[in-house]
Amino acid sequence: MIEEKLAQLGLTLPQLPVSKGIYKSCLVDGKHLYLSGHVSVNSDGSYITGKLGKDLDEAQGQIAARQCGLAMLASIKNHLGDLDNVKRVIKILGMVNATPEYDKHPLVINGCSELFVQLWGDDNGKGVRSAVGMGSLPANVAVEIEAIFELH
């Protein structure tokens, strides 16, 4: 069902970049699914880079945040086989690569939050959230988001 909704929205899951780190992309602990920080990638797995407040505007930042969300879905599909096992969003931490003066992080991270509401609805698609500005991010990616979901 989630895959059908993605198709209706005209969205595709990105290719996952080869991880160079020593970690799991996702981990199941009881009813909870933990997701590593997923960075902003294009459909082909190349990075979306740049700082908000200098290189990218809000619309570009929102796309970057949405792509973080789609990258998480690709990891979940890889790991669980089925996106329909996810019940709801518990928590996301949205980290925006930004200049010291930047102040619109929530608008950027909405790009991911809107996707989750489109997929899981207004209640289950919304978790708690922080949307904050990082001094720097790996490979100069625009956005990195980590999450905790609840499984059925």
Add this chain to the structure above:
Amino acid sequence: MIEEKLAQLGLTLPQLPVSKGIYKSCLVDGKHLYLSGHVSVNSDGSYITGKLGKDLDEAQGQIAARQCGLAMLASIKNHLGDLDNVKRVIKILGMVNATPEYDKHPLVINGCSELFVQLWGDDNGKGVRSAVGMGSLPANVAVEIEAIFELH
């Protein structure tokens, strides 16, 4: 009882700013209460802004951190109706808007931690904590804090 303690301390819960993001301010998952990043607001809901190391000193930063804690209490009261449902602090992530040279983040975040100890005591009021420096924060707020509590 928590409300009485607040009154004894001469503290009032701030008005919550209208959220522009797509998230829940707090979310219950079993015995755990997750709180979104709550930003530093005055009693009237206006933002306490500025960077530590440039615009604000430690005393001002501590008040900003305490106001984040009070804003969380306002969200909990809104959501649960009763602040006495909280049993203890599990974890807080204290995020300070700071210059690259700033190095006194723990002192600032103590403003929130001291409040929680005043309300829930030396054991239950203390959780694990990180107190760190962000490159930027939404609306240039001075402090943003997210938390996990345990409920009775």
Add this chain to the structure above:
Amino acid sequence: MIEEKLAQLGLTLPQLPVSKGIYKSCLVDGKHLYLSGHVSVNSDGSYITGKLGKDLDEAQGQIAARQCGLAMLASIKNHLGDLDNVKRVIKILGMVNATPEYDKHPLVINGCSELFVQLWGDDNGKGVRSAVGMGSLPANVAVEIEAIFELH
């Protein structure tokens, strides 16, 4: 067994700096062990300071990250008495003190992740992870890492 592995690796647990903050270094909640942000310290408890991208190179950053991991182990030993109570890593948040241009945070945090894999193996030693760049950190430490572990 974990202590024997540490000895075989030639590693010693650092002296824990006296905490000036109002928090617990670690906290048990059911099967979960939460660790506060632990900063990069030398064996004698003195801080490893400086920014990646300016003051420290990747090799130095990796040692700093490993020392954060060892500091966590020292806290766990202090609190639980026995390092063998830890079953697996659930999640780490690796925070690197870095210049705005820095882009190799995952390499740095690998210093901690490699230690955990050496101690708990390729499956249990790997959790989910974010490795990100902070604008500033307390006492200008190079790295700060917080974690959640699962207990036996």
